[in-house]
Amino acid sequence: MNPINKSVSGRFSWLLFALAAAFVSAALRRWQLGSAFERDTGLPIRGAQASVILTCVLVMAAAWFMILAVQQSLGKHPVEPGQARRWDLVFLDAGDPVYPILVVLAAFLALAAAPFLLRTGIGQWLAYRELAAAHAKDASVQLPSSNGALTIATAVGSLLSFLGLLQMGRDGLHAGRRGKGGFSATLPGIAGCIWLMESFRGHAANPVQWDYAPLLLAIVCGMVLYMDFAGMSTSASRPRRLLWVAAMTLVMSGAALVSALAEGSVADVLLLLAQGLTAAAVLWRLPPKLEHPPTMKGTPIPQSGEASIQEDTTDE
Amino acid sequence: MENWESEVERNWEEGPSLGSESGRAPEETPAQPEPGSGAKARRDASDGRDLYLNIRVLVGMMSAFVLTFTFVARIIVVSGPSMENTLQGGDLMLVWSLGYTPKQGDIVVLTQESYQEDSIVKRVIAVEGQTVDIDYSSGVVSVDGSPLKEEYIKERMLLPSYGEGINHVTVPEGCIFVMGDNRNHSADSRYPDIGIVDVRCVIGHGIAVMFPFHHWKGL
Numbered sequence: 261m262n263p264i265n266k267s268v269s270g271r272f273s274w275l276l277f278a279l280a281a282a283f284v285s286a287a288l289r290r291w292q293l294g295s296a297f298e299r300d301t302g303l304p305i306r307g308a309q310a311s312v313i314l315t316c317v318l319v320m321a322a323a324w325f326m327i328l329a330v331q332q333s334l335g336k337h338p339v340e341p342g343q344a345r346r347w348d349l350v351f352l353d354a355g356d357p358v359y360p361i362l363v364v365l366a367a368f369l370a371l372a373a374a375p376f377l378l379r380t381g382i383g384q385w386l387a388y389r390e391l392a393a394a395h396a397k398d399a400s401v402q403l404p405s406s407n408g409a410l411t412i413a414t415a416v417g418s419l420l421s422f423l424g425l426l427q428m429g430r431d432g433l434h435a436g437r438r439g440k441g442g443f444s445a446t447l448p449g450i451a452g453c454i455w456l457m458e459s460f461r462g463h464a465a466n467p468v469q470w471d472y473a474p475l476l477l478a479i480v481c482g483m484v485l486y487m488d489f490a491g492m493s494t495s496a497s498r499p500r501r502l503l504w505v506a507a508m509t510l511v512m513s514g515a516a517l518v519s520a521l522a523e524g525s526v527a528d529v530l531l532l533l534a535q536g537l538t539a540a541a542v543l544w545r546l547p548p549k550l551e552h553p554p555t556m557k558g559t560p561i562p563q564s565g566e567a568s569i570q571e572d573t574t575d576e
Numbered sequence: 577m578e579n580w581e582s583e584v585e586r587n588w589e590e591g592p593s594l595g596s597e598s599g600r601a602p603e604e605t606p607a608q609p610e611p612g613s614g615a616k617a618r619r620d621a622s623d624g625r626d627l628y629l630n631i632r633v634l635v636g637m638m639s640a641f642v643l644t645f646t647f648v649a650r651i652i653v654v655s656g657p658s659m660e661n662t663l664q665g666g667d668l669m670l671v672w673s674l675g676y677t678p679k680q681g682d683i684v685v686l687t688q689e690s691y692q693e694d695s696i697v698k699r700v701i702a703v704e705g706q707t708v709d710i711d712y713s714s715g716v717v718s719v720d721g722s723p724l725k726e727e728y729i730k731e732r733m734l735l736p737s738y739g740e741g742i743n744h745v746t747v748p749e750g751c752i753f754v755m756g757d758n759r760n761h762s763a764d765s766r767y768p769d770i771g772i773v774d775v776r777c778v779i780g781h782g783i784a785v786m787f788p789f790h791h792w793k794g795l
Binding site: 301453455464467 | 591624625629634635636638639642643645646647650651686687689692694695730756774776778779780
């Protein structure tokens with residue numbers, strides 16, 4: 261097989277396997293919601309087939325993608341004086357519109373989540389203030405579990421995600437400055453921390469772990485995805501783990517998306533779609549470029565006082 | 577051990593059978609001659625790497641924290657007087673969730689949505705198959721005909737404002753009967769809105785009061 265065909269098959273095998281696994285996990289979660297919980301109480305039915313099969317599929321997907329990731333062949337990583345690795349170059353390609361389109365779309369989905377979160381957060385804050393005033397007069401009045409602060413913080417986080425993802429998309433269109441391209445991904449990674457805390461707080465009193473475990477795991481996968489993406493600009497890059505995490509982000513986001521839709525949580529749906537699209541973009545771009553990393557030509561040696569330099573990149 | 581870990585790390589990054597081109601760890605990248613000005617660029621790159629690693633550790637810790645306190649254990653803030661004198665309002669309690677099956681005498685955290693959305697803290701008085709009898713005239717709770725020795729209760733139990741409520745019951749399969757230690761200020765299984773509690777509503781078992789430090793104790 262010639263290198264181009266091999267690259268295409270590598271690209272499609274990762275993306276298609278991940279999308280198929282995401283679709284299966286979403287379908288199983290849908291089945292589980294319809295059959296594995298008691299209708300009147302919402303409590304889980306012990307040993308329900310759907311729950312067992314969904315667990316098995318998620319574990320098998322994790323193991324399968326880990327095997328694929330470990331076996332993924334890597335070309336020689338691009339090396340440059342003063343920079344141990346340049347794996348971030350695989351995302352900097354002006355010739356492929358799919359990656360930037362997906363990432364910019366993800367950015368706008370993250371942005372779209374902000375008004376929903378803000379509205380919910382402000383509503384919680386106003387309700388909290390009202391009840392706090394009543395509680396001051398009558399101690400028997402129960403305070404709500406949330407004062408809305410974390411939800412508002414998550415809205416701010418989704419704005420950070422927007423900025424970070426937008427920069428990632430721009431970097432995908434224009435060969436970026438060295439050492440900076442991937443760092444914008446830390447913004448959605450940090451925003452994921454706030455989203456994780458907010459989701460955890462929202463379900464802290466829920467005894468049914470299935471109600472929120474897929475969401476929390478999807479958020480954690482997304483956080484690790486963004487952080488590993490950012491790491492591609494440093495010598496701490498882990499390209500194989502990034503592949504695995506991207507695939508698992510798609511799979512877990514598929515299952516969590518069904519939960520979020522069932523709960524009617526628009527903000528969660530939008531944020532899950534955003535990280536799912538980013539994961540798909542990574543799986544589109546990364547596998548073939550790992551085998552055949554872009555090379556640099558005419559790299560200038562940094563002059564005195566220069567913190568960053570531009571360079572030309574070519575692919576394959 | 578350290579060598580083994582770094583080897584695993586390297587295998588994860590670089591794979592088990594790479595050609596000679598790609599098996600180098602970062603430290604092994606061949607040193608290349610640099611002019612004096614290249615040192616600044618290298619320092620910048622190193623600063624960026626350090627910053628990235630710090631953020632990555634932070635994100636990793638946050639993930640580990642939330643996952644641990646979701647699937648393994650939880651920290652619950654006690655609210656209200658229903659478990660006095662064992663627990664005080666504002667106490668921070670460590671709750672174990674993983675693989676827990678309620679046992680008689682345990683302090684449990686549970687959510688009964690028919691009563692309220694927030695979780696409540698109570699003591700397990702009886703588990704499935706046991707019969708509970710509450711005699712308000714003597715203030716004694718009996719399980720399977722044997723009066724309980726309840727040194728933990730705050731004061732003698734009186735008839736609640738809502739009447740006797742559920743005071744004689746055999747606990748069905750998969751359920752528990754719970755009561756607060758402050759019997760006269762506790763909404764618990766006697767109260768019809770709460771009633772017998774399904775064990776699937778139990779979040780976990782209180783194992784220690786963590787804060788404030790002068791309240792620290794095992795439960």
